[in-house]
Amino acid sequence: MAVENLTVEQLSDALKNNEFLFHYQPILSLRTGKIDGVEALIRWKKNNGDLIAPSEFIPFAEETGFITEITKAMIPRFLDDQKSILLANETIVSSFNISAKDLSDDTFIPTLFSLIDDSGIDRSKIKIELTESSALSLSDTGLLQIAELKANNIGLAIDDFGTAHATFDQLRNLPFTCLKIDYSITKDAMATPDGLTLLDHSIKLAHQLKMDSIAEGVDNQDLVGYLMGVGCEHAQGYYISKPLALPTLIEFLNKKLVWRTFIHGHVYKAMVDYIEWVRKVHCSLYMSNANINIVPFEPEDAATGIFLLEVTDSVDIEAYNQLNTVYKNCYEIAKIMLSAKCAGDQALIDKLLPDFFEMSSTVSSLLQEVYSKECQQGLLKQFSFRSTTNGESAQIY
Numbered sequence: 001m002a003v004e005n006l007t008v009e010q011l012s013d014a015l016k017n018n019e020f021l022f023h024y025q026p027i028l029s030l031r032t033g034k035i036d037g038v039e040a041l042i043r044w045k046k047n048n049g050d051l052i053a054p055s056e057f058i059p060f061a062e063e064t065g066f067i068t069e070i071t072k073a074m075i076p077r078f079l080d081d082q083k084s085i086l087l088a089n090e091t092i093v094s095s096f097n098i099s100a101k102d103l104s105d106d107t108f109i110p111t112l113f114s115l116i117d118d119s120g121i122d123r124s125k126i127k128i129e130l131t132e133s134s135a136l137s138l139s140d141t142g143l144l145q146i147a148e149l150k151a152n153n154i155g156l157a158i159d160d161f162g163t164a165h166a167t168f169d170q171l172r173n174l175p176f177t178c179l180k181i182d183y184s185i186t187k188d189a190m191a192t193p194d195g196l197t198l199l200d201h202s203i204k205l206a207h208q209l210k211m212d213s214i215a216e217g218v219d220n221q222d223l224v225g226y227l228m229g230v231g232c233e234h235a236q237g238y239y240i241s242k243p244l245a246l247p248t249l250i251e252f253l254n255k256k257l258v259w260r261t262f263i264h265g266h267v268y269k270a271m272v273d274y275i276e277w278v279r280k281v282h283c284s285l286y287m288s289n290a291n292i293n294i295v296p297f298e299p300e301d302a303a304t305g306i307f308l309l310e311v312t313d314s315v316d317i318e319a320y321n322q323l324n325t326v327y328k329n330c331y332e333i334a335k336i337m338l339s340a341k342c343a344g345d346q347a348l349i350d351k352l353l354p355d356f357f358e359m360s361s362t363v364s365s366l367l368q369e370v371y372s373k374e375c376q377q378g379l380l381k382q383f384s385f386r387s388t389t390n391g392e393s394a395q396i397y
Contacts, residue, residue: 021045027214034091083119097128155178158171168208214236271371285353
């Protein structure tokens with residue numbers, strides 16, 4: 001319902017009368033098939049029962065600066081809701097949206113921390129979302145506040161990615177942990193090759209920035225299948241659930257629904273990461289500056305290493321052990337060779353290089369094996385991603 005001739009006084013009265021509330025849209029992990037997050041979406045429910053969408057009043061609140069008053073008033077409500085949500089599912093991370101204007105207030109962060117701590121909710125269960133345009137417009141003070149949030153274990157998501165056309169250079173200087181791909185990208189992705197390329201690019205960009213990716217506006221099974229195939233971490237949209245009032249959300253979570261998922265997209269990303277790492281090692285050995293170090297030496301912290309640790313239970317354990325052992329040995333040889341490069345010991349490099357590339361080939365082959373198995377499993381199960389509870393098909397809200 002549209003609001004005509006909206007005024008600050010109307011918003012102020014609505015705030016005093018507790019007419020603002022949250023609906024929550026579930027977020028699905030495409031790795032586990034379980035709901036592990038929800039986004040709080042503000043609604044205005046007038047005393048006469050009319051429900052007003054945020055698009056009808058949030059832009060006006062932003063323009064007038066009243067958005068800061070709404071944020072302050074709604075954080076306690078959000079935290080109260082989280083207590084009920086976490087009782088239903090203790091793994092849920094709940095996110096809420098703030099404005100860049102909120103971060104211009106020096107008291108915002110201390111007040112937020114105080115409210116969270118008083119609620120007894122672990123800070124890691126809270127995520128803050130800021131639109132791409134707002135993130136790009138942050139002042140130095142705002143960036144410091146964002147950094148403080150991250151340092152205190154609060155999740156940080158760039159919302160509506162794709163609407164403000166941020167560059168890689170701009171994004172890499174922002175301390176965010178999650179990239180939410182806007183509906184404007186996902187809705188047309190399956191229509192044209194260019195649409196899929198744009199979606200692929202967005203997910204790969206998140207990965208390169210070491211952010212989780214969440215695809216918004218996911219409304220069909222084909223898109224879910226494609227997102228899994230490119231290694232997108234999360235999906236949000238009507239295919240999983242529409243935004244729900246708190247009591248309905250609790251009912252939804254209590255069903256403990258599980259979607260069938262496959263990890264072939266994450267294996268694919270690991271394959272690409274590994275090939276890229278081998279290329280960087282090779283290039284480093286050609287560099288004339290012996291002090292240049294462009295390759296990480298910690299296999300557990302590199303993308304493929306993280307993947308191996310996370311999927312121990314998902315792949316054949318014998319194949320996993322072989323892959324993990326060869327993978328780590330490959331890193332150790334790379335470390336020795338790059339140290340030899342710094343020391344000018346070309347003879348040692350020449351001696352180790354054949355072993356390095358032989359092991360690299362083995363890692364790539366083993367990753368390809370795992371990838372093929374996962375793809376076959378998905379195809380044999382006919383890409384049915386519907387949710388289930390106790391083995392039976394469940395209704396999607």
